[in-house]
Amino acid sequence: MESTILHVAIDSFAIQAERLRCPKLVGRPLALAPADSPRPRVAAASREARAAGIHPGTPLVVARRLCRDLIALPPDPDLYARISASVRAALSPFAPFAEEGSARPSGRFVLDLTGVARTHGDARDRAAAAGRGVESSFRLHPTLGIGATRLVSRVAASVLAPDGELLDVLPGSEVAFLAPLAVRVLPTARERAVAERLDLLNIRAVRDAQTLTAPQLLAALGAAAGGALWREVRGLDAAPRRTAAPPRVAVAEETLGQETNDRRILAARLARLVVELGVGLRSRGAEARVLAISISYTDGRGGSARQTLATPTASEHALRAAAFALLDRAVTRRVRIRRLRIEAAEAPAMATQLSLWEDAGDDPAGRLRSSREARARTSARRDASPAPFDVERVGALEAALDRVRARFGTEALVPAAWMAHGLVVRPPARS
Numbered sequence: 001m002e003s004t005i006l007h008v009a010i011d012s013f014a015i016q017a018e019r020l021r022c023p024k025l026v027g028r029p030l031a032l033a034p035a036d037s038p039r040p041r042v043a044a045a046s047r048e049a050r051a052a053g054i055h056p057g058t059p060l061v062v063a064r065r066l067c068r069d070l071i072a073l074p075p076d077p078d079l080y081a082r083i084s085a086s087v088r089a090a091l092s093p094f095a096p097f098a099e100e101g102s103a104r105p106s107g108r109f110v111l112d113l114t115g116v117a118r119t120h121g122d123a124r125d126r127a128a129a130a131g132r133g134v135e136s137s138f139r140l141h142p143t144l145g146i147g148a149t150r151l152v153s154r155v156a157a158s159v160l161a162p163d164g165e166l167l168d169v170l171p172g173s174e175v176a177f178l179a180p181l182a183v184r185v186l187p188t189a190r191e192r193a194v195a196e197r198l199d200l201l202n203i204r205a206v207r208d209a210q211t212l213t214a215p216q217l218l219a220a221l222g223a224a225a226g227g228a229l230w231r232e233v234r235g236l237d238a239a240p241r242r243t244a245a246p247p248r249v250a251v252a253e254e255t256l257g258q259e260t261n262d263r264r265i266l267a268a269r270l271a272r273l274v275v276e277l278g279v280g281l282r283s284r285g286a287e288a289r290v291l292a293i294s295i296s297y298t299d300g301r302g303g304s305a306r307q308t309l310a311t312p313t314a315s316e317h318a319l320r321a322a323a324f325a326l327l328d329r330a331v332t333r334r335v336r337i338r339r340l341r342i343e344a345a346e347a348p349a350m351a352t353q354l355s356l357w358e359d360a361g362d363d364p365a366g367r368l369r370s371s372r373e374a375r376a377r378t379s380a381r382r383d384a385s386p387a388p389f390d391v392e393r394v395g396a397l398e399a400a401l402d403r404v405r406a407r408f409g410t411e412a413l414v415p416a417a418w419m420a421h422g423l424v425v426r427p428p429a430r431s
């Protein structure tokens with residue numbers, strides 16, 4: 001059966017979300033920039049701001065000179081996550097499988113209409129109805145793309161479809177559809193190393209790469225990138241289509257106001273991100289089973305490291321230890337760092353049942369011996385130096401901190417080391 005994938009893209013999602021909360025911002029030049037940075041840069045800009053020459057990455061002080069009427073607001077990730085979850089819930093009735101197009105709320109959603117629509121025309125009607133539902137319910141303006149693969153539907157919605165309209169790529173026309181486009185519309189071609197190599201080979205358009213054979217691409221770009229690009233230029237997904245909902249990914253990130261390569265400062269800032277991550281995990285009754293760190297250097301290059309945890313956890317103590325180890329692996333250069341990001345693939349928290357007896361079976365004498373041995377070990381531990389990590393005590397402490405943070409904000413209580421390295425406590429998130 002031919003796949004039918006619908007991609008729903010809400011352009012400038014964060015900007016539209018802010019205008020949804022405050023309609024007075026509609027039509028005004030608007031930019032989002034972090035409020036806790038001494039040298040903030042624009043993270044997102046409205047069309048009115050872009051028309052004045054303001055784009056993501058523009059220093060806010062420059063943006064204000066370019067547009068004196070500019071309204072600058074700090075990003076509100078909680079708001080964007082709530083709206084994104086609501087939009088996804090509204091789209092779910094249109095397809096048995098619907099997911100957000102990225103780990104962070106980005107206003108992109110993927111719906112698998114395979115098997116739901118009896119004909120291609122039926123798929124178009126269902127897609128149009130989904131778009132109208134988003135627009136009428138949320139006053140957001142999506143563009144829609146339909147294709148046989150996730151890649152083609154995303155390109156159709158994000159690159160070519162006019163605002164509020166549907167672009168349908170018929171099965172079998174994927175190669176011709178992609179051929180005239182710039183090669184950078186393909187995910188693999190946007191990777192820095194691949195992009196530099198393609199420039200050297202004078203490959204500018206997708207059609208240029210389509211003329212190369214698989215062995216030629218493998219030789220030019222390597223096995224992984226070459227194989228992925230060979231599939232993408234033909235409209236095929238680099239990864240197989242998922243048939244089940246992906247695990248939720250929790251994310252905390254920060255753009256540093258002052259770029260630095262001081263490991264103490266980086267560790268202190270990473271510790272703050274771990275707090276945000278841990279609070280979010282515990283509030284959802286979830287645990288991290290895979291932890292990943294990524295960094296961005298000031299020269300545009302990046303680094304990353306990831307680890308599958310031996311035991312899923314939501315403990316800040318355990319997450320912080322793992323995060324610090326990953327930071328050491330991710331930072332391989334002496335160049336200053338401007339951005340830190342930590343993410344965790346979630347798993348439902350599992351309750352653990354501790355055994356009353358220690359491998360004593362049903363033998364009462366064995367239970368008595370085990371009990372005596374356990375008391376002796378406990379007494380020995382009391383006489384020795386304190387253990388560096390007591391699961392029960394740390395868990396109780398984190399539960400108490402969570403109660404305080406739930407009432408007074410995430411940063412109501414913070415380690416003194418944060419301030420020792422010049423960190424600024426963030427204001428409470430807006431509701």
